[in-house]
Structure formats: structure tokens, C-alpha cells
Amino acid sequence: MPNTLSRRDFLKVGGAAVGALALSEFIPPRVAEAARVSGLLDSTSSGYIPTMCEMCVWRCGVLAKVEDGRVVKLEGNPGHPHSNGNLCPRGQSGLMNTYDPDRVLTPLIRVGKRGEGKFRKASWEEALDVVAKNMLKIKDKYGAEAMIFSSTHNLSQVQFENLLNAFGSPNYGTQRSLCFNAMIVSNLMTYGMEEPDRSYENLKYIILTGRNLMEAISTSETSALSKAIDRGAKVVSLDPRFTKTAAKSTEWLAIRPGTDSAFHLALLNVIISEGLYNAGFVANSTTGFDKVAASVVSYTPEWAAAITEIPAETIRRIAREFAAAAPYALAHNGWRTSNFVNSFQTERAIGVLNAIVGNWGTAMSAASGEESGGLGAPPQPAYPRISAQRLDGVPWKYPFVPLKIGVFQELREAALSGDPYQPHGWFIARQNPAMSLPDRGRTLQAFGKMDFIVTIDIIMNDTSWFSDVVLPEASYLERYDPLNIVGDKAYLRQPVIEAQGEGKSALWIYKELGARLGLADFFQYTDEEDYLKQQLAPLGVSLDEVRQKGYAQLPGESGESPELNWNTPSGKIELFSSSLDRAGFSGVPQWEEPPAPKPGQFYFLTGKVAQSTQFGTQNNQLLHKYSDEPRLWMNTAIAKGLGLADNDLVEVASTAGKIHIKLEATQAIRPDCVYLTPGYGHLSKGLTTAYGWGASDSDVHVTYTDPISGSQALSQTFVTVKKI
């Protein structure tokens, strides 16, 4: 990966390079021409083009400012409900992903040993042939199920799923079990939907359980929370760290990791025993209240105080304040600051808490979802029947985990153990398991078990580094994706500049690969624009119009949502879940004691910062410029006791592995915890900005899976810290 561009100037240099490329190939600039035709760009190819961000999965609407065929600035689209005209730092820096000097611009085929990073350039023809040949070889020899397909939440995922289903493999990995399986499965059990919509409009009281919205920014939600605070809403933040969200909260409770469910169970205890719940709503819209009431009797604030280290009085007061503020109150689903095997119980307790005080319809409402919403789709034949078991244990081991979500870490474990069978190939699109899965050493071992690995990405990510073929995708500013439905509109991601190098859209890649795999019938669209036209066909809207506006208006029920409708077996909010009960789990939320660190060990926490998303943005030079150096947080008093000072290099060790990292002594963390910003410590030397910066949490994380939700218990890793 030659990188001759100097880091400093490359915002300027990049343009020249792209211009030169376009000229030398004598390809008419299709994007610019089309944009001129639709009036978005003027005769000098300058103007604003509406499209959609892809720096995280929130998908803010952006207006890309284009000058002479170069994107020079991204603005939040004031007309998009996810951005409202604003962008977070990642959104603002998005163009640096596109203009990253480390971009992979041609297909690459490995020539050295795996992990050596030696590749040769190849044509798309050759690269796709190699991929198809290897995939078919594995299919012939071991069956289609020997190919693992994994991809992270993205707009072209529908065609990714199409590819894997058509190919005939059941083995589908997403990142969700590393993130919020506990929340999703709990919501499905309680409300019959993955994640109810939240509204902050009139909220007076918000409990955030490890939800660090001021750093894990979802632009419109962060903005809504901030406005609620400005208005005077009370915010209680449960977090072992003094996060930037805690700093904005009215009250910060430095709860002991793993005990959030005890706190919420105690809230239930107070609200139920003092009769503060919404009896009418409970009677009409929920089932199983009595069972919950009976089960929380022992969960008194005094009981919880001993476990959570939050005074009983505080818990009692918060319970009363919360109930008094209802229905303009919200207990926000936790995310991952303290994820334990009991997190499912925490999520259930939160779900029940919101339900019994009657927050439905005010703070929460039915999810609008991302389903087809009346859009068309290319025709396709039926998928082949798949008889093989899934490697990740869904549903035979994890009956409650949706197939589309899966248990990613179990996939890897199966690859290592060969149980129930051995996979031999791994198709990875825009995902970086080498960084995201816990216990990186095991992930690399799993790569070693593969006959063939192919990745699709725009940069040489750490997983690509270990791949046999790397297919260069066009960046989100260079390609079309399938439409994205938000509310009553379908929003468009469209190219605002020509794809650099030979980057291609995922839609194109899957179609071309499908053809080579003999699956052409499953990809009945000629190109990206044709795909979109087929999506838009039922609406009677032209693609040109959608390109100009950035969205298509969907027909049907606008505004008012239908009847309160919970897709549960009982059709009501299930405070007691008979499904869980039948499967041998507790039907009501209950306390499960999580493991705790031994003396000399610390809880190892990870979390979010506003300047990076997961594992994919650390090489963005603009974000790198404005990020804090990732260091290991440790409480100042503890650090002093251990003879450690700021910036000392320390070794952090768990049973999974160890890392070396600089220390940050801070007041902002519980004495029994340490914290590390995840996503750093990259292995790929093809990432010249990120390589050598920080250390990887996945080297230290131990794999623990929640038996109900399949969630990885990310905070259930205990480490020792010593000076080196």
C-alpha cells in the first residue's frame, strides 16, 4: 500500500489525483452530468447533492457540497429527521473516509502469507472469478453451509442476505450480539418489537442506564435529549464512569458494574409496593403484573443498596420521582457500558418499568421500522431449502434470538471447534471481526481454519489484512444503496462524486458475484439505478425526482400511528413472558448475581467516544486529528496507590490476553473499574493513520454469552494492571 501523499496536505492533493484519474481514463463524468441534468449542480459541476451519511448506522441526511467534481463539505440536511441540519464529528469528517489515502482502489489478491499484507492488484474480472471459484469449490466439497457470510448493519444488506440465501448458507453473522442483543430480545419478549421509538418531546424525567448519548451520538436523539435538558427535564445517569452524558445529567450514580438490574428491580419494588404505577394502563395493556408484583417483593431499596452501592434513599426517591413524572418519563434501554450475562434481566426490568407507569404513547411508541413500506423489489425465484444447522446456535441453542441477528461470537467458536461442523470459507462485507469479536487471538485462529476469506471494504481493514481477496467498495459518497425508510419517507443514498479507482457499489458486486455463482436469477436488476427504479415503481415517482429531493414520499397512513399493537403472543405488553417461562427461563425479570473481579482485578469497561464509530473510522485523518489519545482510564486514587502516573505504560491482562497502553489517571471512573476506548490497536499496516495508535480491547475481552439473548457480556472481563 504505497502512501506517498503527505498527511497534511491531502485534502488538497486528493482532488488533483482524482481529477487526473478521471481525465486519463476519458470516462465521461456520469455522476456530475446526471447531477447537472437534474439541476443539482451548476455548469461548473458545483452545488449541493442530498444523500445519506454512513459514518454510523443512524443515517443522517446530508447535503454534500460538490465543487468541480469533488466533495468539499458535508452539511446536515435540515429536511432529514435524523440530522435536522446537524452532523456529529463523524458525519462532518465523512469525506475523509472517501479521500483516505489508504483507500483500496482496485481488487487485491493475496500473494504473501496470511497476515503478511502482501497483495497484488487484480482486475474485477479476475478477482470475482477467484472468489466465485473458491466459493463454489467449498460448496461442492463441504456444502453451502461451510461458507460463513457476515456483514454489519448497512443499507445493501438486503442484497447481501439475498446472496447468502441464494447461495444456500444458514450461517449469517451480524455484529448485533456484540452490541445490543439483550435489548432487542428483551423488547421482543416484552413489547413484540425490536426497539420501540422514543420521543423526548415532553419528557420530564429520564433514566439513562449506561446510555451515553452525548458521546455515542445519534444526532437527532442526542439533540432531543439535550433540548429536554435545556427545558429542565431531570436526567439520572447510571454509569460507572463520569461520561459526558453524566456531566450533563442532573444526577450521576456511579453504580457498580453488573448491578443495573438490581437498581431497576428496586424501582419496581418501590413503585409497586407504594401503588405508584398506572393501574389503568397495567390492567388494559399488560399481562402478568401480579407475577411481577410478587417477584419484586424481596427487591427492596435496602437490598439493592448493598448490591449497587447506591443509597436506598436515593433509589426510593428516584422511584417516586420517576413515577410522579410518568407518563412523561423514560427509562432508556441500556446499551453496553456495563454488559453482563444478566443484562437481559436489566433490559426486561427496564421494559417492565416503562410499562407499569404507563409511558407508552408518550415516551415510547411502536417502532416505525425499516420494512419495505410499499416499495417494490426486483423479482426473484424462491431460495433453496437449507437443512443445515446454524453454527451460531440459533435457534437450536438460542431459541429467542432472531435469525437475522444471530450470535456472532458463537460462529467463531464453531469455526474453532468444528462443532457442529467445520466451516471452510468466510465472506465478509464491511465488517471487521478481527477487531469487533472478543478475544482477538481466537478470531485470528479461526481465520486460520478457513480455506478462503474474502472481504469487501473501502480500506484495508484488519480483517481484509488476513483475507485472500479484497474487493474495493465505492464509499458512501460514491455509490447508490437501496432506499432507506424513515417515517413516511424513503430516503436515497446517491453518489455525489465519481467512484475513485475501481470502487464499486455493493449492489454491483453482489450482482456480478451472483452471476458467477450461477445465481443470476436472484439479481434481476441491470445496475444500481435500475434497482432503485424497481423500488420506486409502485410509488409512481421518477428516480430523477428522488435524486433531486433526496427522498420519496410513501403512500398510506401518514401521521397518526395505528392502534397500540404489540406483536407478542398475548397481543399485550408482557410483563410476565410465558415464552421465556416455557423455555425454562424466568418469566419475570429477576436478579442474577454476576461474577465480580477478585482482589487486585478491575472491571474492564469499554464505551463510546464521539469521534469514532466501532472499528471503522480510526483511520479517518480528520477524526484522528480531533480525537483524544486512547488511554486506559484508572481512578486517580487507585493509580496513586499502585504507584502509577499519567502516561505510564501499563500492561492490562485478562485470561484472554494482554495489551500495553498508556495510563490516564482520572477522577471520572469508579475505583474498581478501568476503561478503554475500543476500536484502536489496529493490526493492519494498510491503515497508516490508525496503525500503532492505542491498543485493542478485543485482545483482552473474554467471550461470555448470555444464554437467553446471545449477547456478548462485554463488561464481564476482569483485568490486572501493572506498570511495565
Next chain:
Amino acid sequence: MKMQIAINRRLQVSPLVAVLLTLMGIAFVVAMVRYIYGIGAISNLSNSYPWGFWISFDLFTGVAISSGGFLMAATVYIFELKQFKPLLRPSILTAFLGYIMVVIALLVDLGHPERIWYMMIHMNPTSVLLEIGICVMTYLTVLAIEFAPVVFEGIKWQKFAHFIHRFIMPFVILGVVLSTLHQSSLGSLLLIQPAKLYPLWWTPILPILFFVSAVSIGLSMIILESSLSARYFHRGLETHLLEKLAGVIPIVVGTYLIIRFAQLGLAGDYKYLFSSGLMSVLFWTEILVGSVFPLVYFSFRKNRQSANGLLFGAIVVLLGMILNRFDVSWFAVRHPDPLTYLPTFMSGAHYVPSLPEVAVSLGIFSAGILAFGLAAKYLPVFEEEEPHAEKL
């Protein structure tokens, strides 16, 4: 004759000259690096410390120690105290070379030295720095005129020397006015930093304090330079004249002390005198060394009459007063961003000059000494006596 000079120079290079030439060479190389790769490449200057050693040493100290020129010009021409004439030419030469050194240093320090003349075409009348720039440039011209007779005499163009001499008075007066202005304006330069300069130093009367202290520095400098040249060029020392100059010093520093403490009292800043840690130490060091000591020391005739006593006293005054210039322009200036925690490339609130930075100043200083030596050797600088320079 010039040919001969050149040949002689090459043939007999004393160790001192060799050292000076080496220092000049190093400075030249450093300056070239600076011009190609930027000031940051050779100095520790930063956004927190936009000015550092060069400004404190070359500009503030350089201008102050060149004040002997206007003092002697005023003494000899305006007050017609002709007995001081033997000190006039060396003082003018010191000032002339001093200001050339200031300008050379500024050409290294300025981001755009090639634009220094912009001061003549884009004048901003509220800028103290503009006033200093214009004064220094004009005064340098005046000094050239004042020194021209020496050169003309040296090359035996007596007519020109006499011609200039006849019209010298307006230039002398202009020179004194310009000197008064910019010696004091160097103090005014810091008036814009009431929020940055420690209250023991910042006062609206900084220009007055600067002028008064410049007088004491100028007097001490004449004593120092006469004493040293007497030693190096083996000529007689005008002890009787120097004694008179030294006798003025207690009056000047006494006045300085009165103004300074009266001002601190009026401003209600006595509370900082002993409670400011390092700042208090710096303050008392410059006061005791630069003012209190000479007030006492030069009040004793015995000290003023001995060659060694004069030299010692002058050096002490200079050290104290130069410390004042460093305090005001560097040590006592608090820059506003120690609280900034991001991004790191913007901070760096600590400053210690780098070796190359000091090397530039040393090189320029060496050039000054060398030029003084050459002038003393080949021009009638020491009018009364013929120079018997045996070594240089």
C-alpha cells in the same frame, strides 16, 4: 589599503577571531535552515510563546545597550560638554552596530523579512510596533550619518567629513528624539498585555520606566565598552570621564526606583511584592542588582575612580537591567492557554530557547564584536589616541 586589510585578515586570525567567525558561520547555517523549513524547525517558539529569546535578547537588550549613542551625542552636541568627546565616537559606533544587529536579528525572527519595508507603505498608526520599526529604521540612518565622518576621516576624505559635521546638529536632535521615542516605546509595546504581563511589571508608565532604565543601561554600556576596548586595544582609559558618567548612574537608578515603587504603590500592587513566588524573586533580583546595588555602589567615589571598580559596577547594572528586559518581554508574561487541553499541537505553554535559537543571537553578536574590532583598528574611532592594536 583595502587589499592589505584583506590579506592581513586572512594571514593573522587570532583565536578570538576564529571563535567569532565560527559562531557567525553556525548562525548563518541555522538562519538558512530557518528560511527553508520555518521558524519552528530551529526554535522552540510556539503559539503560546510567539516571541522568545530573540525578542528579549536581540531586540529588547540590543536596543537598550545601544542607548549610549544618543546619550553621548546629546552630551557632546546639545549640551556642548566637549570634554566627553573621546567617548562620543565609540558610543556612536556601538549604537550603530547595535542597531544593525537588531535589524539582522529581526530579519531572522520576522515571518516575512522580505516585507519589512511594508511598514513604510501600510502604516497602522495605532501600532506601537510600527512606531518602533519606523524609529529604528530612521535612527539607523541618523547613526550612519553621525558615524559617516569617522569613515570619511578613515579614508582621508576630510572634506566630506567636514561637510557632514557642519550639518550634524539637526540629525543629532532627530536622533535624540527618535531614541527617546523608541527606547520608551519598547516599553509601550507591552502595554497591550495587561492581562498577560504580571502586575509587578505591567503599568501604564512602562514607557517612562523603559526610558529611564535605558539611560542607566547606556551609561553602563559606555563604561563597559571603554573599559574593554582599553584592555583589548591597550590604550589609555578615560577614567576621569567615566567617573563622571558613573556619578550620574545613582541619580538615574534612584529616580527609577522612586518611579517604580511609587507606581506600584499607587496601583495597589505591593501585595504582589513578596507573595508571587518566582515572580517576586525575579522582581527583587532585578531591583536589587540593577538599581539598589548601583545606587549604593556608585555613590562611593572609590568605586568610580578605579578602572576595575567601574567595570564591575557597569556589568552589575547591565545584568540587573537586562534581566528587567527579559522579565518584561518573556519571564513575566503569562500566556493564556495552559488550560487548553486540546489539541496538543496548539499548546506547549512552556518555553526554553533551543540551542539554534541562541546560536543565531550569538552569531549576530559575534559579528557585532568583530565589526567593532575592525572599525576600531582601521578607523579613527578613538580620536584622541592612535590605536595601537596589536591583536584582534
Next chain:
Amino acid sequence: MTDIQHKAFLFDATRCIDCRACMVACSVENKIDMDKTRIWVAGVGLIGQYPELKRASMVYHCMHCNEPDCLSACPVGAYSKRNDGPVLYNKDKCIGCRYCMNACPFGVPHFDWDKGLIDGAFIDKCTMCPQRIDKGLEPACVATCPTDALVFGERADLVKEAHARIQAHPERYVDHVYGEFENGGTSYLILSHVPFAELGLPNLGERPVKDVSEKVMEITIPFALGWGTVLTGTAVAVHLLNQKKAAKAKKVEEEQTEEAVK
């Protein structure tokens, strides 16, 4: 002073989440080199001891003073203040003296330490995005702010808005709008929940720091003329006195000679 009619920023530290979107936006909008910035985070960060903590940080860039000290200090007039607020710097006039950096009480202008004569080393600082505000857009930092910690508008309106926020939530704010009067008034107004010093802001009076030096500059030319006259007078007087003395001495001498002759 509050009736100054021009644009200004209002920054509310209680709203800022230190996400740095403004910084990225500024860097992109103004094509700032990767190792430079016009906008940064200031403040002491965390205050207090676990678990009693507060966070103090602010977004810092040019304050666009109503009476800019940089403008006063610059010897060659490279700075200007536009009627609608922005304090602008013209690199074509700059001689690189960096006096503006010393003059600015906020430490805003910064310099290209890494550029030699060929690249050209210049001062850089926030411009209030004239290329945007001239088109009716907000400056890049303001436009992107997800929590409206930064807002942009007419200064007079923002001063009112700031006081209104304090009145609405007196328990939340320090009862002061920094920049309303500081240093002659700035176009970057700041609301805070912690003492302003903890945000890294200097304690300044209501008159700009350039005040004294400008007054001194005003009397410089009259002083020079007066001082020149005094010196000329002195020179003439001394000369005449000496001539008289000399004449007298000569006379005495002549008389003595005469007497001697006699």
C-alpha cells in the same frame, strides 16, 4: 455597548458535549491543514473529586472583539473588522512579526511555525466564515452543532437570549454573559455553569487591552514635536550661553592681556 449591530456567536457551556463536530466542520469548510486548527477545546476539563464531579470545557476560537486588539497592534494593518462582525486577517500585508499573537488576550491568532520563505509563514485564525454568512448561512461550526451549544445571530438578540436563559434557569448558570462587556465587548458570547476562568477565559476589564497603548500612541507625535523643540531650544540656548561665556572669557583674557600689555 449592547446595541452594537452586528453578528455574533452565543456559546452555552451547559449545552456543549465536547463532541468536536464544530472543529471538524471548521477544518473541512476552511481547508485547514491536518496539523493546524482554528478552533479548539479549552477549559480545565474535570473539576472535583470522585464522585463529586463537574466538567468544564468550551469551544474556543476568535472572539471577534468589537474593538480588536490584533487590529490595533498590527504594524501593517493586516487586520480589519467588518461592519457585520468578522475580524479578518489579510495575509498579503502580513510581515510575520506575530505582535498580534502577543496582543490578543485570548491567544487566538496562531502562526505557521513549519513554513519557510518559499511556502510563506502566515497567521491564521477563525474568520466567522464570511464565505458562508455572506450567503445567509451560519458559520460551519454553528451549523453542525448537534446540541445548539453554538448559535449565531444578531449580537443584540443574542445578548437578550443569553440573559433570558440565565433568568429561566438561574440555578444552572453563572449570572454573567462573558463577552457582553469584556474587552470592549466581543462577538463570541459565553454562558457557563462554572467560573469562566475554569473554561480558560482570561479575566478582562470592560476596556479593550489596547486602550493604554493606543492612548500612548496618540500622544507620540505631539510629544516628538515638543521634545524636538525643547532639544533644539536647549541646544541653541547652550550654544549661545557658551558663546557668551567664551566671548566673556575672551574679553577677560583680552583685558588681562591688555592689562599685561599695559
